[in-house]
Amino acid sequence: MKCRYRFTVEGRIRPSVNVPVSARGWLFEFGTEKGLVTHIDVTVPVPHEEDWPSIQENPAEGIKLHINLRTSHLPWIRRELRSLQGLLGIFGLHSIHLDNPDVKWIPESEDERRKLVLYSFSSKSEQLPDDQIPPLSFDLIARAVLASDAASEIEVTLNFFRRGMLDVYSNSYIEAIYDFYFVLESEFGDGKFKKAAILNSFLESPALRSHIQRAIAVPSLMLQDKRTRKQFANIYAKMTVEEALDRIVELRGYLHHHTTKRRDNWHPDDQRRYEVDALFLQSVAYNAVFDLAERYLWDTAVVSEYEALAKKYRA
Numbered sequence: 001m002k003c004r005y006r007f008t009v010e011g012r013i014r015p016s017v018n019v020p021v022s023a024r025g026w027l028f029e030f031g032t033e034k035g036l037v038t039h040i041d042v043t044v045p046v047p048h049e050e051d052w053p054s055i056q057e058n059p060a061e062g063i064k065l066h067i068n069l070r071t072s073h074l075p076w077i078r079r080e081l082r083s084l085q086g087l088l089g090i091f092g093l094h095s096i097h098l099d100n101p102d103v104k105w106i107p108e109s110e111d112e113r114r115k116l117v118l119y120s121f122s123s124k125s126e127q128l129p130d131d132q133i134p135p136l137s138f139d140l141i142a143r144a145v146l147a148s149d150a151a152s153e154i155e156v157t158l159n160f161f162r163r164g165m166l167d168v169y170s171n172s173y174i175e176a177i178y179d180f181y182f183v184l185e186s187e188f189g190d191g192k193f194k195k196a197a198i199l200n201s202f203l204e205s206p207a208l209r210s211h212i213q214r215a216i217a218v219p220s221l222m223l224q225d226k227r228t229r230k231q232f233a234n235i236y237a238k239m240t241v242e243e244a245l246d247r248i249v250e251l252r253g254y255l256h257h258h259t260t261k262r263r264d265n266w267h268p269d270d271q272r273r274y275e276v277d278a279l280f281l282q283s284v285a286y287n288a289v290f291d292l293a294e295r296y297l298w299d300t301a302v303v304s305e306y307e308a309l310a311k312k313y314r315a
Contacts, residue, residue, distance in 0.1 A: 001052060001112050004043040005077055006031075006102040011094035013037040026077075040081070040096060044073045046105070053105060053118040069121060071103060082269055098269065099171075100124060140297065143306050147296040154292050157186045161289045164282060168222065173271045173278035174255060180281035181252045183288055184208065199249045203242065207291065208284075212241045215283035222279050231276040244280075251277055 014035050021028040031039040046052060054068045078098045085096045102122040107113035151158070164179030185198065188208040192198040202208055216236055223232050236244060251274075255266060266273070296302065 001046045001049075001108060001116070002043050002106040003046045003071070003073065004041050004104045004106060005071075005074065006104070007040045007042070007081060008097040009037050009039055009093065009095070010097070011037070011088075012092045013088060037093075040084075042077050042081070043106070044077070046073075049115065052116060053121070055117050067118065067121070069103065074101075082267070085269070099272070139306060139310070142309065143297045143302050146305050146309075147299060147302045150299070151293070151296040154296075157183055157292065158289055160186065161285050164278075164285060168278060168282060171271055171275075173274040174266070174268065176278040177252065177255060177274060177281055180278070180285040181248065183285040184248075184281075187288060187292070195249055195253055199245060202245050202249070208245075208288070209241050211284050211287035211291070212244050214287050215280060216241070216244060218283075220279045220283040220286075222282065223276070228276050228279065232280065235276060236280050247277075248281065248284075 015030060015032070015037065018030055018032060025045065027041075027043040029041040029043070030037050031041065051070050051072060053070055056068065081096050081098060085093060100123050102120065104120040105116055105118065107116055160179050160182040164176045164183070167173070167176035167179055184202065188202055188205040189198050190201040192201045216239060219229070219232055219237070223229050235247075239247070255274075258265065
């Protein structure tokens with residue numbers, strides 16, 4: 001039995017010749033479209049039947065089937081593809097999508113074909129369809145236009161938050177931590193940068209303490225899956241405001257530096273490791289920027305100007 005893992009590739013790599021590469025008992029193949037590499041297939045031997053996929057019927061109430069993929073090779077394949085990604089990044093490769101590869105099992109005999117219960121597996125996440133996005137009240141859009149000149153005072157902070165949201169949507173959680181942290185540093189850091197000084201500034205801000213407390217008490221809606229909910233419950237849900245702020249400042253300092261001499265180091269592609277931290281910071285930053293923005297969106301003069309505009313178009 002063999003198992004083939006297919007990983008999507010982004011970038012502009014155009015091989016002059018394209019042939020399979022065999023290394024360490026695995027087979028690497030480069031799929032192309034119009035000459036450019038679009039995916040990498042890694043095929044590995046799976047000789048032992050206990051490592052083949054299995055299906056358990058009715059494992060629990062309300063669950064029809066449980067699929068056990070048994071992809072024991074996957075962590076080691078990802079490790080090598082990270083190195084490959086770095087090496088080929090010098091020549092134009094942008095990224096190899098290491099999460100959720102398509103998996104296909106390839107029988108090598110009629111007996112294996114008969115015993116195999118699952119031939120392929122794939123999964124993907126999808127955004128909410130456009131027609132299911134809740135409509136945004138037009139008065140908010142109009143008031144944002146009317147308030148945009150005055151709100152230039154806070155536009156840098158707002159755009160740090162916007163960029164953090166884009167990072168979250170692209171699963172770039174380390175970058176999201178940076179952008180959301182800059183929201184807090186800009187508004188509550190009082191110009192301090194060293195760890196002890198900025199932590200003290202954060203702790204002395206009643207507004208930031210309130211934003212932190214709300215984020216602890218009301219988890220982000222983006223903490224949707226079972227894994228992130230459990231991580232949040234085990235980490236932030238048990239913390240005081242002081243403990244949460246200390247973790248945030250410590251984490252930002254940790255991610256701000258890197259050395260090959262440190263054992264417990266972070267990897268720029270190990271984004272999922274910091275997902276819960278990024279989503280918690282997103283909640284805190286959202287509370288902060290909404291508090292800032294409402295001062296402009298609900299300003300008496302802006303509301304009056306909008307009401308006059310609305311009256312004009314109703315007439």
